Amino acid sequence: MTANAELLGRYGDSLLGVFGTPALVIERGEGCYVWDADGKRYLDLLAGIAVNALGHNHPEIVGAVSKQVGEVVHVSNFFTTRAQIGLAEALLKAAGAPDGSRVFFTNSGTESMEAAIKLARRTGRPGIIAAQGAFHGRSTGALALTAKAAYREPFEPLLPGVKHIPYGDADALAGALTPEVGAVVLEPIQGEAGVIEPPEGYLQRVRELTRMAGVLMIVDEVQTGIGRTGDWFAFQSTGIVPDAITIAKGLGGGVPIGALMTFGPEVSALLQPGMHGTTFGGNPLACAAGLAVLATITRDGLLENAIRVGDAFAAAVVALEHPLICGVRGRGLLRGISLTEPIAPAVATLARDAGFIVNPVAPDTLRLAPPLIITAAELTTFVDALPALLDAAAA
Structure with a gap:
């Protein structure tokens, strides 16, 4: 054997x-x-x-993680660390985020999407629009936004108020933006659906429609972010500024870490102290790995x-x-x-x-x-x- x-x-x-x-x-x-x-x-x-x-x-990840293990591996979020602050600053800079933008650290893409769902709910409008073919995670909240029936059906009923529309169809989105909708959640390139790109100008049109409707545009950058498409984040090639993005996968180079990034002071103020949290999110070990990844991508x-x-x-x-x-x-x-x-x-x-x-x-x-x-x-x-x-x- x-x-x-x-x-x-x-x-x-x-x-x-x-x-x-x-x-x-x-x-x-x-x-x-x-x-x-x-x-x-x-x-x-x-x-x-x-x-x-x-x-x-x-060697950069090995060195950064080894050094951090010798200093401190975990502190509760009653406190913070240089690594956590430094990584948040580096991500905001990489995203070109406007003043008033903020970062919330998680442990995975699914957890980042759960935070994004709570952000969307804070608009006071419970409806969320997602796309056919979408994959946003497998926890029950993220699963409600994920489109694949085989993933969803064994666990229904899921989070109510989620509507799936054809990916890349701006007219379908325009027709779905009812007063009950608080957010639109989209991947800039659908990864699990087969690496599907939307038509030229689609994300720009989504940004226009969501702004006119007063609806959050949340971009799932879990698979496409951290340099994967040649930009730090895939949305950057379109020239738009979303209201929030979710990040994970490549951020830690293999060490589990994710994030929700909110853009601008109004969106960042939606989640107030006590409204969300995590035990391990933003731990110094994972943040040290993230800093090494970002620095190496830039240097090399x-x-x-x-x-x-x-x-x-x-x-x-x-x-x-x-x-x-x-x-x-x-x-x-x-x-x-x-x-x-x-x-x-x-x-x-x-x-x-x-x-x-x-x-x-x-x-x-x-x-x-x-x-x-x-x-x-x-x-x-x-x-x-x-x-x-x-x-x-x-x-």
Whole structure:
């Protein structure tokens, strides 16, 4: 019996089966590569689903976390730390947030969305508009905004007052903005739906409509934020200023941390002392990791790398002119390879056997969200292998 098989057997005997059976037991990582329990190496083109922004075992994260462990790991939110204050300031600067903007730290994207829901409820209007195809988390509040029926139906009835409209359809949004609606919650690129981009000008139109209606515009940047699309946050490429954004995934480079950021004094004043809280949110260990991630992205030009390498990758995949590839969606280093047949799961399995980790986010779409440090040469190894993987999956 292999080490992977033995450990996966123990996994099945001890962990709740909500994830099914994992494909591998990962033992260690270095840069953009990971090794399983049997010593096999894989190019990690998913990065923990857009989490490991600096790859694995990055010296800046290792150093920052090690230093913080030697000082203080946790304090209650009766107090604060230099790391917490510093990270909040760095995020506000990265977002170009106006005066009066604020940050609330959480431990995950789901928790960030729960805070955003409470922010929306503070408008006095309980209705929330979300999009078809949306994914915003799996806690009961966030799940009400998530669109996938298989996730929702076992736990209904969920939070009332949520309406789902077609993503990218500004006319549908205009028709749904009734006096009961307090917020519109959207992803700037839908990740779990298959890396779906809205039409040009859509987010700008959403901003116009929500302002006219006096409704909050909340942008879910959990997957798209922290440099993933080549900007610090994906909304920035549109020129809009939302009322709030949710952040997580890449922020800690693998250490659990998330945030809700409110823009401007009026929105920031909606949540007053005692209205929300968290035990671990903003702990100095996670904030130290976040500071290391932001500083390294800036120092090493990783925003520019995401655009340069991501665009080159997309062009190289299209240039294959393979009959099973019909395009590449997304921006920066969040990409979906669109296939003409529903063979993405088979391709992902074959890719893993060949030493590549990718995600069949939809039956006809392969999602890649590699570390922001990835090189064109590393991505080329996957592009070169892709035609044979597609042919084998379709055979």
